[in-house]
Amino acid sequence: MDQYDVVVIGGGPAGATAANDLAKAGRKVLLLERGGRIKPCGGAIPPQALKEFELPEDEVLVARARSARMIAPSGRAVDMPIPIGFVGLVDRKDFDEWLRNRAASHGAVRRQGNYLKITRDTDGSAIVHYRETVAATAAEGDVAGQDGLNPVDLPASSGTVERQVRARAVIGADGANSQVAKHCVPGADKMRYVFAYHEIVRTPEGGNTDRCDVYYQGRVSPDFYGWVFPHGDTMSIGVGSEIKGFPLRKATADLRRIAGLDSAELLRCEGAPLPLKPLAKWDNGRDVVLAGDAAGCVAPASGEGIYYALAGGRYAAEAVEAYLASGNAASLALARKRFMKAHGRVFWALGLLQRFWYTSDSRREKFVKLCADPDIQDLTWESYLHKRLVRKKPFAHVRVFFKDVAQLLGLSKA
Incomplete structure (x- = not known):
């Protein structure tokens, strides 16, 4: 059975970023992507993401808004x-593949297949079970010499084969309906x-x-x-x-x-x-940690997910690296701790915005009117483009607060 330092399940922005970072750090990484599926996404990505995650804009962007x-x-x-x-725009069909190829260029092993489950070896280490998709020629039995697979292991009509690999750590980045999360992390089945x-x-x-x-x-x-x-x-x-x-x-x-x-x-x-909301816990306290949509990292109100998936993948990689280096499973909790320290206040504020302004057309009308305000536009773009709450303009915050109150109390003309 092949053994890896890390098996990353899911090859979207979170999983591909985690695999890339860990492979660059010298870890033996398997990146498992099920393929054949593209996430619905507007594709917006801020310049901060290009800088922070070393994304060449001429290669990954299809438009600039x-x-x-x-x-x-x-x-x-x-x-x-x-x-x-x-605001950069990407097409997820090409962008996600670019990220996966970058991870492979730094040494991550790519496999296309569906995650099935995680079991335990006699020593307690994780065994990841997955169903790998193979080429059409392989389905006809011509698979000798491919990773030691014998032709008799593959039903000629299926085009798939079940495999097992041993992993010191697992990153679940398999989307909002994450099976890794449901199998391994308590409370994940309560995701909204x-x-x-x-x-x-x-x-x-x-x-x-x-x-x-x-x-x-x-x-x-x-x-x-x-x-x-x-x-x-x-x-x-x-x-x-x-x-x-x-x-x-x-x-x-x-x-x-x-x-x-x-x-x-x-x-x-x-x-x-x-x-709709980050999970309360992202790891199993042993050897599994979540990232991206699997951890709930999509911003309320805006639905923005690419930047936060990239960030979540990096935090997950850092947490796993700390765990592999120390053997201390408590290190896995660093992924959520660091993400929420950096972005938790933004998620909280956007959650309030969505719960109030998106509930009726009369409130939506007032919300759009607020968007015409120069102070609100300034703070919005500063926060979005640089991925932080703006603190350097306190008087603008005060003005925005009173304008919000005026709208809520009906003191401002619609």
């Missing part, structure tokens, strides 16, 4: 130009979700290529929002809602019509749950 447009239930639109810089769906369409001639449009309208989403984000030659059009049974496809079709994109060529569509 210079402004955002907020659209209220009444149709009123408020533009929020970005004063300095841009927003269900997201989007369609990638070809950008029509003369279409918007440098602005992110966000629709705060109950007919598009009763408790979240809809989006139209540019991806260069393509666009992402999607919606999200926590309400089970909400017709996401119909809402997306409505959004395409509202945005004047109902005749745009459909290239592909994807759907998936997005977590």
Whole structure:
């Protein structure tokens, strides 16, 4: 049985970043990605992510947004130009693969397959069971010499084979519906979700290529929002809602019509749950730690997940490295501790925003009006682009507070 220092389950931004960091540190890493699935995502990524995670913008970005447009239930639109810089846009189909290839270039072993379970060896070490996908020629029995696999081990009609590897540590980065989390981390089965769906369409001639449009309208989403984000030659059009049974496809079709994109060529569509809140615990106190969506690292209100997945993957890698170096399983808790210290206040503030402003069209109308305020725009872009709460402008915070109160009490004209 092959043995690895770390098995990373899930090859999205969190898993691929963790695998890359650990491989660069000299650890023997297996990166297990199930393949064939692309997460629905607007693809927004701040410049801070490019800098912090050494992402070459010319290679990973498909577009650069210079402004955002907020659209209220009444149709009123408020533009929020970005004063300095841009919001980068990626296509997850290509971006995630770029991250996985980078991890492999630094020594991580890539395998395509589905995680099944974790069992224990006689000495207590983790054994990761997974079903590996093999090439069509392998399904015909031509698999001799591939990692020592004998042709008789593979049913000719399946195209898969079950494998086992031993791991000193495991990182579960297998998405919001994480099986690693459910199998290993208490409380993970209580995760709340927003269900997201989007369609990638070809950008029509003369279409918007440098602005992110966000629709705060109950007919598009009763408790979240809809989006139209540019991806260069393509666009992402999607919606999200926590309400089970909400017709996401119909809402997306409505959004395409509202945005004047109902005749745009459909290239592909994807759907998936997005977590609403970081889990209270990210590790099993032994040898497993979570990262990315599996840990609940999607920002409330905005639904932003790429930057926080990258950050979560790095914190998980640091925690695992500390554990491997010391043998102290308490080190695994560092992943959540460091993430929440860096981003917990932002998640808390955005959670309050979502719970209040997204509950009715009358509140959405007021929220969009607030977005026109220069102080709010300034603080919003400072926080988003640099991934920190702005503390250097206390008087702007005071002004924003009183403007919020005026809206809540109806003292400001809509």
